[in-house]
Amino acid sequence: MNDVARLAGVSSQTVSRAVNSPNLLSPATLAKVRRAIDLLDYHPNVAAQSLANRTVKMIGLFMPFTQEQVKSNMFFHSLSATVCQRCAQHDFVLQLFTANPDESYVRLFKRLYREKRVGGLLLTCPSMNTKEIGELRSSAVPFVLIGRPAAPDLDVDYVDVDNAAGAHMAAQHLLNKGHRDIALLNAPKFMTLSEDLRSGVQRACQEQGEPVRFTEIHSELTYKSGLEIMRRLIASDSRPTGIITADDLLALTVKRAADEARLRIPEDIAVISTFASGWYDVMEPELTHVDTGFERIGIVAAEHMMKVILKKNPPPLRTVLDVKLTEGKST
Amino acid sequence: MNDVARLAGVSSQTVSRAVNSPNLLSPATLAKVRRAIDLLDYHPNVAAQSLANRTVKMIGLFMPFTQEQVKSNMFFHSLSATVCQRCAQHDFVLQLFTANPDESYVRLFKRLYREKRVGGLLLTCPSMNTKEIGELRSSAVPFVLIGRPAAPDLDVDYVDVDNAAGAHMAAQHLLNKGHRDIALLNAPKFMTLSEDLRSGVQRACQEQGEPVRFTEIHSELTYKSGLEIMRRLIASDSRPTGIITADDLLALTVKRAADEARLRIPEDIAVISTFASGWYDVMEPELTHVDTGFERIGIVAAEHMMKVILKKNPPPLRTVLDVKLTEGKST
DNA sequence: TTGTAGGCGTTATCAG
DNA sequence: CTGATAACGCCTACAA
Numbered sequence: 049m050n051d052v053a054r055l056a057g058v059s060s061q062t063v064s065r066a067v068n069s070p071n072l073l074s075p076a077t078l079a080k081v082r083r084a085i086d087l088l089d090y091h092p093n094v095a096a097q098s099l100a101n102r103t104v105k106m107i108g109l110f111m112p113f114t115q116e117q118v119k120s121n122m123f124f125h126s127l128s129a130t131v132c133q134r135c136a137q138h139d140f141v142l143q144l145f146t147a148n149p150d151e152s153y154v155r156l157f158k159r160l161y162r163e164k165r166v167g168g169l170l171l172t173c174p175s176m177n178t179k180e181i182g183e184l185r186s187s188a189v190p191f192v193l194i195g196r197p198a199a200p201d202l203d204v205d206y207v208d209v210d211n212a213a214g215a216h217m218a219a220q221h222l223l224n225k226g227h228r229d230i231a232l233l234n235a236p237k238f239m240t241l242s243e244d245l246r247s248g249v250q251r252a253c254q255e256q257g258e259p260v261r262f263t264e265i266h267s268e269l270t271y272k273s274g275l276e277i278m279r280r281l282i283a284s285d286s287r288p289t290g291i292i293t294a295d296d297l298l299a300l301t302v303k304r305a306a307d308e309a310r311l312r313i314p315e316d317i318a319v320i321s322t323f324a325s326g327w328y329d330v331m332e333p334e335l336t337h338v339d340t341g342f343e344r345i346g347i348v349a350a351e352h353m354m355k356v357i358l359k360k361n362p363p364p365l366r367t368v369l370d371v372k373l374t375e376g377k378s379t
Numbered sequence: 380m381n382d383v384a385r386l387a388g389v390s391s392q393t394v395s396r397a398v399n400s401p402n403l404l405s406p407a408t409l410a411k412v413r414r415a416i417d418l419l420d421y422h423p424n425v426a427a428q429s430l431a432n433r434t435v436k437m438i439g440l441f442m443p444f445t446q447e448q449v450k451s452n453m454f455f456h457s458l459s460a461t462v463c464q465r466c467a468q469h470d471f472v473l474q475l476f477t478a479n480p481d482e483s484y485v486r487l488f489k490r491l492y493r494e495k496r497v498g499g500l501l502l503t504c505p506s507m508n509t510k511e512i513g514e515l516r517s518s519a520v521p522f523v524l525i526g527r528p529a530a531p532d533l534d535v536d537y538v539d540v541d542n543a544a545g546a547h548m549a550a551q552h553l554l555n556k557g558h559r560d561i562a563l564l565n566a567p568k569f570m571t572l573s574e575d576l577r578s579g580v581q582r583a584c585q586e587q588g589e590p591v592r593f594t595e596i597h598s599e600l601t602y603k604s605g606l607e608i609m610r611r612l613i614a615s616d617s618r619p620t621g622i623i624t625a626d627d628l629l630a631l632t633v634k635r636a637a638d639e640a641r642l643r644i645p646e647d648i649a650v651i652s653t654f655a656s657g658w659y660d661v662m663e664p665e666l667t668h669v670d671t672g673f674e675r676i677g678i679v680a681a682e683h684m685m686k687v688i689l690k691k692n693p694p695p696l697r698t699v700l701d702v703k704l705t706e707g708k709s710t
Numbered sequence: 711t712t713g714t715a716g717g718c719g720t721t722a723t724c725a726g
Numbered sequence: 727c728t729g730a731t732a733a734c735g736c737c738t739a740c741a742a
Contacts, residue, residue: 073728099736100719104426144459163422163423424736426735
């Protein structure tokens, strides 16, 4: 910076102004400084900037991935891609963090913030409990939950897609097609997602005048676990006629189990997914699914966090994004 | 830091030592300082550290993802997960970057380094040309290529899996099973991967005594493009008996096209993939594939970059990781 | 084994 | 509109 100042014949403060508030300079000085900046290929040191500014233009994205989840969960990948692009547009940077065996979630989050590594965090912790969230809330660390918190009254920023509504739509769709024996191949019990899906389906069943049989089964959101469950379910004497899956990967297990049992989709058994990540393309017949547009989650979360970091005091974030049904040929 | 020093009754320098070189302190002082650190929950400010140290313990991972690639390419996701974990173990941080429409690759890389955002970069640019690489090399930006550079004589650090050997193995496997009419469903032309695969298969064909018919087709590494190609290929009068795919996603398109044409795998047509990411699980019958252990790429690359950043002067990185064949039931 | 002085590269504040 | 001065929080070098 001093080199630039010397070359331009101004003080270093003027160089700073040329970078941060060019409108405060006279056109002539600005031009001079800019030429010097280009000539020397000067780039401000962001470490020095955040030291002087006391603001860190970096967002941390936390994803507690295990090997299994990494391989099958395209949601995480899509999320990081979206957030990364959004950050870049605002001169922010995205940092990735994952679970650390010898440090609790909350401790890690606090540390990252106190070390000024990040200005705030985006958290995808499907199992973070109320106590942990409360602790984090009282610690001044800015954060946004991806997915809704277990206790809805908690005063916390979050974004989610409306999974309950999605499940409701999915169930209604099957009911309208005449199905009266429905199974929900759900996510693991500990995920709040799993509650949302169940309640959505149940509500649809209750709204239906006639009696409906409803079975819920928790999978691990992996192909292996889903396939095992579906094989058992299809072989059982009480095979449902319609299946709602938490995920398009699970829908593939329905297809496979049906193939093995020589059942046709949708004639013998119908499938609908409340979520479609990349597995969707591979499904045959084309999968009826709830289109969550989950890419929006990352955008909303990142946008909010950047405002918080820049001290723009945005209103609390309690966003539940709407979803819609896309009919394929599997129902 | 000053607060800690005051509380412990020492100078701030001693606090610094307690953090960075505890062995230089007497046990008594160290204990005192540590107690103060815990009491005040002190965490060093990393921005100040890198300013004073002139070293940035951050690694940038660049992935030029488009929407399509994001959804289908689990390689990228797996890579970021691996690197993220490895970084965390050494108190490094991973930052994610993607292509920016109004800035060239090289310009972006230089900027990130000059701004001291990252200490070095890991680059997954399947199409970066020799000129760009040369320009980057002469710019003092530390970087490691993921995948080999187009010009092998370029004096550049890189890690790759031995795709040529993998393709060679795959072709040999088919030849040993008696196939004499082989097709390679390859990656896009511009990727160096695509050359490697072709050369591996060709070598295997030449080594075979008898004449072998070999067809190469470039896909876009997406389900849609692969399926189109496979439908045409299977319908044509010169349908190959064995197919080598660049990817397990492409292997799924073979399966689908075969199903549609009522061909059985492996009796009527055999499939083998030179790479298996997460799609592998979904394939039926179990996919014969080259096991690249590509997770190792991220580890090797990150490990090297951290040494470079810490000025440990590691030897040049010219690593081509070995691969092995895993036989399934699709050949 | 510990403390002091000075600097890392930037910005805020206050004068002019 | 521009410049001087003092931080920002830490570390290196040197001195004691």
